[in-house]
Amino acid sequence: MSHSIAASIYIIEEFALIRQLINNLVKSLPGYTIVGRSASLARGGEACLRHKPDVVILGWNLPDGTGDRLLRDVAPALPGTRWLVVTPQESSEAVPTAIGLGAQGVLVKESDPATFRQALARLVGGGSFYCPRSSRLLLDFVRNRTRSNPDGLTDREVEILRHFAAGAAPKSIADLLRISVKTVQNQLSSIRHKLGVQETADLVRYAIRIGVA
Incomplete structure (x- = not known):
């Protein structure tokens, strides 16, 4: 526009x-x-x-x-x-x-x-x-639903995706999981690569569709 x-x-x-x-x-x-x-x-x-x-x-x-x-x-x-x-x-x-x-x-x-x-x-x-x-x-909804890991995502990637889709920033996720911010960023990059998406909204929609968000 x-x-x-x-x-x-x-x-x-x-x-x-x-x-x-x-x-x-x-x-x-x-x-x-x-x-x-x-x-x-x-x-x-x-x-x-x-x-x-x-x-x-x-x-x-x-x-x-x-x-x-x-x-x-x-x-x-x-x-x-x-x-x-x-x-x-x-x-x-x-x-x-x-x-x-x-x-x-x-x-x-x-x-x-x-x-x-x-x-x-x-x-x-x-x-x-x-x-x-x-x-x-959305976070409350996430906590009430669990599904198996699709598309080759690891347990850690699904956990990070769940928090990220609920609106948590990488720093907050890192603090919560007691890992480095760099690790969170690398995991998010891996998730995007596996799913073939880049936009945050696409990640959120995917997380909802598979039942982790």
Whole structure:
């Protein structure tokens, strides 16, 4: 996206008050334009296919279903669109589901405006953003699931991948496992090589798919 053109934003949220608050917050920021708002999956999906926005702000719980439907059915048809999912804080399964289906950003509704602005800027810039609470929800999900090691990953690599996918930095992983940061970095490089991926979001999605995240 050219920096001279405002990033287009579409909002899908059930509750009118929250929808309006998100609208007002986005409009208060330079460099963004809102191309539409919807309160349902059906209307939101149709509008997104028509407008092809740069970012969709997607409330998870809607009158006609949950946000995973759009991530499955609509997102693949919009490769240039990035998805920022906003989920209730208590919805622990929504976070790994959203990330596993390709959402580039996840916020809980309790997130403050500064965190929202940071997430929006990160997605528009081509990156990913998962708020601290969503990372903790993902870690809880990780701890409750175990699977065998696929794709030739060693036990140590799976352990490192599990912590990394939950949002832990290499230094934190090194301290937790009592190994050097260099060892963690080497293991992450080995994981990327074995899986044929480079992006952090791809590693997170892979970890979710195999059940270690």
